[in-house]
Amino acid sequence: MDLTAHQRSTYETTLRLGFEAPFVTERPPLFSPAAAAQDIANTHGSLSRFAQMLIPTEYAGWVEETTAHVESCYVGDWSSLHKVVVRGRQALGFLGRLGMRNLARFDIGQIKHHVQLDENGWVASEGVLCRLGVEEFVYTAGSCDWLLWQFSQGDWDAEAVDISPDRFIFGIQGPASLHTVEKATGEPLSDIEFSRSRMAQVSGVPVRVLRTGISGELGYELHGPAEHANDIWAAIVQSGLQFGIKQLGLRSQPVQHIEAGIATNGLDYLPAAILSPGAPRQFRRGVPTGSFLPTNGVTDYFRKPDELGWGFRKGVPERDFLGRDALVKDARDGGPGRILMGLVWDKRDVAGVLTSLLEEDEVPDQMEIPRGRGPHFDQVLRNGTPIGVATGRTISANLRQTISLCVIEQASAAPGTEVAVLWGGPGTPQREIRATVTALPFKPDRRRTDVTSL
Incomplete structure (x- = not known):
């Protein structure tokens, strides 16, 4: 059996066994x-x-x-x-x-x-x-x-x-x-x-x-x-x-x-x-972490296309597709209550978390650098009231900032709005980290660069 055929055989065996597949079984296609x-x-x-x-x-x-x-x-x-x-x-x-x-x-x-x-x-x-x-x-x-x-x-x-x-x-x-x-x-x-x-x-x-x-x-x-x-x-x-x-x-x-x-x-x-x-x-791994606590079960981690910037600009079209009826109802009810924006996290507050291991106070959850490896959801507050959920916190060496995405209520989504991210899982020494709402993307979009002159 050649390498590709062997890899396919083991891949299919792993999928067939699902979550019961032992690590030694799935090693070759890994x-x-x-x-x-x-x-x-x-x-x-x-x-x-x-x-x-x-x-x-x-x-x-x-x-x-x-x-x-x-x-x-x-x-x-x-x-x-x-x-x-x-x-x-x-x-x-x-x-x-x-x-x-x-x-x-x-x-x-x-x-x-x-x-x-x-x-x-x-x-x-x-x-x-x-x-x-x-x-x-x-x-x-x-x-x-x-x-x-x-x-x-x-x-x-x-x-x-x-x-x-x-x-x-x-x-x-x-x-x-x-x-x-x-x-x-x-x-x-x-x-x-x-x-x-x-x-x-x-x-x-x-x-x-x-x-x-x-x-x-x-x-x-x-x-x-x-x-x-x-x-x-x-x-x-x-x-x-x-x-x-x-x-x-x-x-x-x-x-x-x-x-x-x-x-x-x-x-x-x-x-x-x-x-x-x-x-x-x-x-087969990836339990959500962070300060956000769902109140409606796992669906609080789900997103509608409008919340991620993937909605229709001119309303839901007439053609048939799976999920259309739900989008029509959402539009009839006023559209998405939240939209996707960016957050720039306060440098001093972030530094306080990163250097907490050198201090005598209680140590909060640490920040993986440049970002976490799994799903992580943090509560976003404005004047102490929950208004959104932050994800994807990362230290950007290009921007020299700590940034994240945020699904946030439209009333608080204006660029420049000051909010706070609740950092640390439940039961840990949590901290509020100041952040500022910003438009996306964080840097200029160069995907459509005219390459004919390069």
Whole structure:
């Protein structure tokens, strides 16, 4: 059995066993298909887990890695993302019914943000949908289990195939990303517009080049066959050396999302799919922490698309999609009571938490640097009254600030509004940290940079 077949076999066994799968059973698919190439620069020898894969925690250090997408570029490994191909005569019809976005105008090679709701209008899954052909699409997300379950509930003239262990995904983001990828492919790529893709080759291997923007900067992704992942990773690193490329570890991956104002499924909110047979099987850990205490159960961790900035600008459209009726009712009741904004945390208050171990007073919960590794929700107060929930607290070396996202009541959402974040879990020495509401993104959006003149 070759390496790819062995990885797929173990991946499928792990999914079949679900939460009962012992660690020794799932070890083989835990390693990235580019693990050998990455290990060369992983001088710390440390690995961290994302879904069902272990990738290096950091390479050169988190400060260099979290600034690379602003100063030069990075190459990061997102191969652990779930990937499902949907193909057939009714593939487009199924995907249009499942997601809230209109797919009527969807060119081959185009990329769309596919937001999938449950019948209550909560976000159940969201990810990237790419059209590969007239009747073929690939959906990539933290988990595609909601899609697979919904597909199984109908009688569609199509098929949905999990290709996760067969494909790698490498992100190359930053101002030098175009030059790096062009050198690796040996051809100009300035014809690829934002949210578009096409095929190219790296070291003779066919890969799909997607122009994306998860960092808020100019950026690309490479999708290709897992059996060539080591060679492609090494080629990207070599091509980017003259441009100052950094290899990005898992410790630094989520920081850019907060700077760009992007809420991440499973970190900044929990997917409504967890209450269904379409619950994510890839994430077996991650109990929410923080000062926020839900009053309505787990649904207090769910989010509506309007709360995350993904709502409709001109009202809910007439076309049919899962969750539409709930959105219509929400609109009739006055729309979302909360919206997504940013918070800049007071430097002195943050410093007080970080240096508390050097003082004689009670020690509050410490802050992981640059940010926490799992879902963390903190209560936001204004004049002592709860008005929102903060997530994604991170120290940004680019902004020299501690920042976070915040789902906040609209009456307190004006930029410049002073609020407080309650820091520390229940039963710990909690502190109120002053913060200021700010617009998103935290830094200029350069995803749509005109590359024709670069």
